[in-house]
Structures are given as structure tokens and as C-alpha cells.
Amino acid sequence: MADDTTTPIARDKMGRYHRTPEAIARDAEAAHLYFEVRLSYRQIAEHFGWKNHTSALQAVNRALRDVAEPTKELRDRRDCELQFLWDAAMDIYNQRHIVVSHGQVAKMNGEPIEDHSPKLQALEQMRKINAEWRKLHGSDAAVKADVTVHEVTQQDLELQEMIREAKAHTQAEEQQILDGGTDG
Known part of the structure; x- marks a missing residue:
């Protein structure tokens, strides 16, 4: 059952309910009364003859959603x-x-x-x-993440090990040079 802020509603060819232009205009007026005139939700509900302030809140929220941003x-x-x-x-x-x-x-x-x-x-x-x-x-x-998946093969692991060994060997040679000696 629709709340009292969406009556008049209409159905499309697929049988789905849609707000009529009158309902959209009424929601926009409710938003105007809230933001510009500074009425409370309860006062807006009384203005339109709605049952409670929740209907006014829903109308203002729908009006805000109607605006793209x-x-x-x-x-x-x-x-x-x-x-x-x-x-x-x-x-x-x-x-x-x-x-x-x-x-x-x-x-x-x-x-x-x-x-x-x-x-x-x-x-x-x-x-x-x-x-x-x-x-x-x-x-x-939501945060959009750009993720790239890279499959690590056995060859990749072996290459990484060779690079680590080469770096360690180079570092040892540099230290030996800095220490002033060469064992050759």
C-alpha cells in the first residue's frame, strides 16, 4: 500500500508504479517548505493533510533524489x-x-x-x-579499485632468487672494496 504522499500514482505498460507529475511537484513543494520557508516536517504534513511527519520527510527525500545532484x-x-x-x-x-x-x-x-x-x-x-x-x-x-592480477610462475620465483643472490654478491664485493682489501 502506498503512503499518503505518493497518491496519485500511475502504472506503466509493465504494471510498475510511477509517481505522477502532480506527486513530483508536491514533493518539490514539500522540499521548498522545508528548506526555504523553514517549516518542520510536522508542519509540512499538516499543510498537505498527511497523517504524520514521516510522510513529509519521505516527500522531501524524494524531491532531493529527483535532483541529480x-x-x-x-x-x-x-x-x-x-x-x-x-x-x-x-x-x-x-x-x-x-x-x-x-x-x-x-x-x-x-x-x-x-x-x-x-x-x-x-x-x-x-x-x-x-x-x-x-x-x-x-x-x-563506494571506492573503485583498479586491480591487476599477475600469475607468478616457478620461473618468476627462480628469477627473483637469482636477483637476490646477485644483489647480495654485489653488496659483498662493494664492502670488500670499501674495507680496502681484495682477495682474489
Whole structure:
């Protein structure tokens, strides 16, 4: 069953579903509302009458995929948003958090007990922000490798051994010359 952001859909001759031009335009408008007007996903969902914010998120993501490569301006804006989120998470991580129980600061041996939960939550958010940043900049893209396979034969191994022996012999002769003697 299609979500509420892809209705109207159409089928091609092979029976596959495709988004109609109306759905594509609506997704583009959702992206405009998110990036330009700065509405939240929940506000976008309400604007279109969708059931929840996930539908708005999916519409914005489809609109971004429709663009072959996001423009530098959109990428830079998203980069700034991610930097803001990173800085906010880092601020939370760097603060000292204490345990409060029943409205009172919890203490052990007269010292406030430190609460590590906010720091761990901040680290988790930073991990997610980092993943988004890597996606935005293509750091997780597959790496193409040019590999050449060379079969090593017994003759190759014998040649390598002859070269090693010749180098060792030459080095011994050079050392003998440097030592000033010739045994001939």
C-alpha cells in the first residue's frame, strides 16, 4: 500500500508504479517548505493533510533524489544545519550533569553524583550527525579499485632468487672494496 504522499500514482505498460507529475511537484513543494520557508516536517504534513511527519520527510527525500545532484547552496545549508546540531550536541556533552532524584541532587559521600546519560545521548546524536554528514559529502560512497592480477610462475620465483643472490654478491664485493682489501 502506498503512503499518503505518493497518491496519485500511475502504472506503466509493465504494471510498475510511477509517481505522477502532480506527486513530483508536491514533493518539490514539500522540499521548498522545508528548506526555504523553514517549516518542520510536522508542519509540512499538516499543510498537505498527511497523517504524520514521516510522510513529509519521505516527500522531501524524494524531491532531493529527483535532483541529480543537490545544488551547492542546498548542500551548504544542510552542512550548516548539521554543524549547528553538532555544536549543540557537543555543548551538552561538555557540560557537567548531575543526578536529581525527587527534586533533590543525589549525593554520594557528600558529592553530587554525575549523570552520564546526557553525555551518552549526546554522543549518539553526534554519531547520527556524522553519518548524515558523510552521506551529504559522499564519504561513504563506494571506492573503485583498479586491480591487476599477475600469475607468478616457478620461473618468476627462480628469477627473483637469482636477483637476490646477485644483489647480495654485489653488496659483498662493494664492502670488500670499501674495507680496502681484495682477495682474489
